Amino acid sequence: MIPLPKKHIISLNPYSPGKPIEEVKRELGLKKVIKMASNENPLGPSPLALKAAYKALKKVHLYPESGSYYLCRKLAASLNVKPENICLGNGSNELILLAIHSYASEPEDRIAYGFPSFIIYRIIAHSYGIKTIETGLRNHRIDLEKLAGSLTEHTKIVFLCNPNNPMGTMNHRNEVAAFIEKVPSNVLTVMDEAYCEYADKKTFPDLVKISTEKPNLVILRTFSKMYGLAGLRIGYAIGHKSIIETLNKARQPFNVNSIAQSAALAALDDLKHVKRTLETNAEGIDYIVSNLRRMGVEFIPTSTNFILIKTGDSKKFFDMLLEKGIIVRPMGSYGLNEYIRVTVGLPSENRNFIRNLEVVMSLTGGNK
Numbered sequence: 001m002i003p004l005p006k007k008h009i010i011s012l013n014p015y016s017p018g019k020p021i022e023e024v025k026r027e028l029g030l031k032k033v034i035k036m037a038s039n040e041n042p043l044g045p046s047p048l049a050l051k052a053a054y055k056a057l058k059k060v061h062l063y064p065e066s067g068s069y070y071l072c073r074k075l076a077a078s079l080n081v082k083p084e085n086i087c088l089g090n091g092s093n094e095l096i097l098l099a100i101h102s103y104a105s106e107p108e109d110r111i112a113y114g115f116p117s118f119i120i121y122r123i124i125a126h127s128y129g130i131k132t133i134e135t136g137l138r139n140h141r142i143d144l145e146k147l148a149g150s151l152t153e154h155t156k157i158v159f160l161c162n163p164n165n166p167m168g169t170m171n172h173r174n175e176v177a178a179f180i181e182k183v184p185s186n187v188l189t190v191m192d193e194a195y196c197e198y199a200d201k202k203t204f205p206d207l208v209k210i211s212t213e214k215p216n217l218v219i220l221r222t223f224s225k226m227y228g229l230a231g232l233r234i235g236y237a238i239g240h241k242s243i244i245e246t247l248n249k250a251r252q253p254f255n256v257n258s259i260a261q262s263a264a265l266a267a268l269d270d271l272k273h274v275k276r277t278l279e280t281n282a283e284g285i286d287y288i289v290s291n292l293r294r295m296g297v298e299f300i301p302t303s304t305n306f307i308l309i310k311t312g313d314s315k316k317f318f319d320m321l322l323e324k325g326i327i328v329r330p331m332g333s334y335g336l337n338e339y340i341r342v343t344v345g346l347p348s349e350n351r352n353f354i355r356n357l358e359v360v361m362s363l364t365g366g367n368k
């Protein structure tokens with residue numbers, strides 16, 4: 001006899017992350033590999049964050065501040081909310097898990113979201129044995145009417161990923177406001193805004209204030225994308241005091257390490273790095289999009305730091321680009337077998353990608 005895991009863990013389809021650079025180098029014997037697969041910041045972390053992280057290393061014999069005291073206050077001040085409206089997580093992934101852990105538990109409970117969307121909602125829900133309701137898209141954007149229409153008395157949580165990963169598209173301010181009003185007050189609405197910093201400020205929903213007032217709304221954000229701290233695992237929730245209290249109760253003590261807390265504090269101050277990041281991304285999108293147009297390759301216009309490209313057989317494109325030292329993401333696990341997702345890189349990486357995409361396209365006759 002051996003110990004048996006729960007049946008929904010046995011049947012779980014685990015997350016398939018972007019391939020790490022070192023692994024590809026090892027496996028394919030390549031010297032130079034670039035990763036355009038996980039929507040990280042191609043410029044790396046802010047120099048100020050790095051300096052703060054080195055300094056924090058000297059004190060790793062001590063436990064971190066359990067509630068991320070200083071960071072929580074700094075975020076609250078910058079968002080014009082109270083510290084009681086902020087909860088820090090080990091990446092926003094942990095906050096997704098804590099939301100499901102805290103608000104859904106019974107076999108009849110349901111979690112809803114538009115799909116394709118961030119696949120972690122499905123994986124975590126299923127790991128708790130909770131069924132998911134996945135509604136579709138309209139014009140590549142989450143169909144909010146369908147999503148609102150899918151909510152039943154059994155729905156405990158509705159996730160809205162905005163801008164949406166992997167589509168890159170966003171739902172605008174007015175439609176999101178109307179959607180939030182339609183969600184019953186006993187359903188937790190989780191706005192996953194991992195890519196919000198890249199979206200157009202003029203039309204992106206500004207939900208920070210309302211999230212502190214509405215007892216069923218919480219926003220999740222991360223330091224993994226624009227702030228370039230994915231490896232340190234740090235994200236945060238903004239929401240009503242009662243939701244934040246619940247998440248804080250459910251999390252482990254010391255869930256965010258001291259290096260991550262110090263680096264994130266410093267990253268918030270590095271406005272120069274933020275500006276460079278956004279400029280690099282905007283230029284990269286322009287470059288990639290104009291070349292895809294020139295090549296006649298279909299893509300989905302993006303509000304993020306990644307772009308979904310229709311190549312045809314995405315696994316084949318992934319493999320062929322990998323052989324050329326470029327890691328992208330095949331989208332089969334999202335039901336998008338004809339698409340690869342590519343993170344915007346440095347100018348040289350974007351050029352390398354386009355050059356090789358063109359080669360692979362000509363070899364395969366792709367996209368047609």
Ligand SMILES: Cc1ncc(COP(=O)(O)O)c(C=O)c1O
Nearest residue numbers: 091092093118165194222224235
């Ligand atoms: C939409 C979305 N939400 C959340 C996350 C998780 O980010 P974190 O690194 O903060 O856990 C990601 C990461 O790719 C994401 O794409």
